[in-house]
Amino acid sequence: MHQEYTVVEGDFVNAGKASSSVKKTLKQLNVEPGIVKRVVVALYEAEVNAIAHAYGGKVLVDIESDKIKMVVADKGPGIPDIALAMQEGYSTARPEVRDMGFGAGMGLPNMQKNVDKLNVTSEVGVGTTVEMEVNF
Amino acid sequence: MTLREIAKLLNATVCIGESRLDEEVEHAFASDLMSDVLTLKDTPMLVTGLCNIQTIRTCDMASLDIIVVVRNKKVTDDMIELAEDDDMVILSCPYSMFKACGLLYDAGIKPLY
């Protein structure tokens, strides 16, 4: 099953819509609640990043019988040092992002903790792609 | 302690979830940082000063469904609408985070950590 969503820069009101919809789908498919939570927590943090740090992008979701694959691809400034960005506490978030309850530098570490596979690729000045997989 | 007793203790208004007030609550977690809420494995009652649509979305993702908002922050209609979808309870109390947490702790509500 393939699903696609669009995320828009600065659109915090809709941050989490894709994750919310994925949650409903996985529930309908009777995926174990603990696994659903890991999937949606990771996807939500990735969605928030595309909205907060980039100029928006696309969320692509593929649900297979034994796993879910998620790609959040944005157009944006990119991440110059991915290893640094992955460190807990590292954040360049604007005050506006902090006002939404994010921007503590926990997003990428949260993704890492919740998924079975995480791959972040980025080109400065072009954009960032976050690929994640969770096994059912 | 029931949600009804908690609402009374905190002098709180029930914004949504009237029908669930007889449910018991054992644990609470207090934070304004949604990334922190997203690290929880358990599903305690959330006490928070962050009152916007992301509070509700975060609780949805983290499978939390009882929220206490402190300092009488305005719970908006779009928050209520989203909370309705997930059958959440939202209480809004006038007290500070410090006082609300102190009262709850004193009344026997347990922390997670």
Ligand SMILES: Nc1ncnc2c1ncn2[C@@H]1O[C@H](COP(=O)(O)OP(=O)(O)O)[C@@H](O)[C@H]1O
């Ligand atoms: N999609 C992205 N585009 C550009 N920079 C990003 C992106 N995602 C993360 N970053 C960078 O990595 C940092 C850490 O991200 P994260 O761990 O999610 O924490 P936070 O979002 O709270 O800052 C961000 O502050 C930002 O500098």
Ligand SMILES: [Mg+2]
């Ligand atoms: Mg983030």
